[in-house]
Amino acid sequence: MDIIDAHGHIGRWGAFAVADGSAESLVAMMDRCGVATACVSHLLAVGPDTRAGNALLVEALRAHPGRLLGWAVYQPHDPQGPERLRDLLDVPGVIGVKLHPEVHETALDDRAYTPAFEAAAEHGRLVLAHSQHGGAWSDARHFATVSPRHPGVPLLMGHAGLFPQGLRPAMEAAVRCPDLVLETCGSRMTARHLTRMVSGIGADRVAFGSDAVFLDLRTGLGRVLLADLPETDREQVLHGTMDKLLKGIV
């Protein structure tokens, strides 16, 4: 089984220590637990310097072809953001756009993100956005508003609401919006919530993600491997959903 991690990172973060956030450390961990491919953004790009972080991402993709695929971060406050994003989406291995409404303090349904969705549509790429239940920027309602504006653009809801109480609104948004896919990572996610997610919206609308190196790849992966799921659903979550989304991109 070629497991695909839909939501990962390389780099370091300000709020807490990531002892080794290198691409090499992530790939070693992937080898340890049998993950074939990880789709990553650079944490420097999510945080203070999107341009520099995206450049580091491209270097990592070149160093680990086939093992790492890239999410180019879109910074809604960068006047050159749309043009830079279009260039990045042409880079081999870049599969789509990463949006982080909480860090960038811009709600997901703000028109500031329209160029990012349009670029993804033009290039046939995906969008991954952080979600956070109850937040001002990335609640499930923001996904339900923005996704129908861009039909045909797959939108992954990173963390599926982040908190257990956010799972139901996330699932309701997925039912209403056919392009929404729920992604599984988060320190508050549990195997029983994952099981409910799959049961509620179908395994083909759920993709495994770990948030490594922000989080430990193994805790996210183990949640799927040991969840009380039929094997066909488990395989769908671990790679089937992303296989389909990445068809024609890589």
Place this chain on the structure above:
Amino acid sequence: MTAVVDINRTLGPVPYDDVPGRDGTGLVAELDRLRIDAACVSHSYALHGDPRDGNDELTRVAHPRLWPVPVLVPGPLGTGPWAGGTPLVRLCPRQHGWDVTGPHARQLLAELAASGTTVLLPWDEVTTGEVHRLASAVPAPRTVLTGTGYRALRELAELLEAHPSLYVDTSTLCGHRQVEWVAERYGAHRVLFGTGAPATDDAGPRYLLDTLDLPPDDAALIAGGNALVLMGGGP
């Protein structure tokens, strides 16, 4: 065969969800499914209701794989003087509204230290300053910090470095390679497998045990060896 012991688990119904461990039968089935040999359990009544009621419920749990962990409260309105009885107890000062640095707490902590009882202390129940004060007492009870999260590694490192009586569970120590980092720096004998379930995930921490990048002996200590030492080989 390495024993796997979950040091940090709750038995019983919880107000926020419907969980398999709402009763002993359901919890043991979950342990079977996840290949966990035993779990140190506090009762949900003791966490979400009055600790005395939860501790009473716990006395009725007779399953050999469920090891009781009463929740203690100091003072005249608490759970009474402690003279031992179980090798492991849990303290939740914030949840139950008492001061972990007050005179009632000091008396209870002295009783715990004197009886060789180990304390489970949830990270969100205290401040790091309170943990420093608690661990600086002479004598201080052996204390396992639970649910430390992945964002507190710097604070946790300082505590583990300063106080040999402190330990940590793996329930939410879920940052990239954080379990290995703590075990390599402070010793695998300071790290215990725990899940915090059902509030936090059990499957992820359980899988992590099988894939630790540590010598097998160290992994075995984390999985259950350390817990068996704390529990004196069993309940």
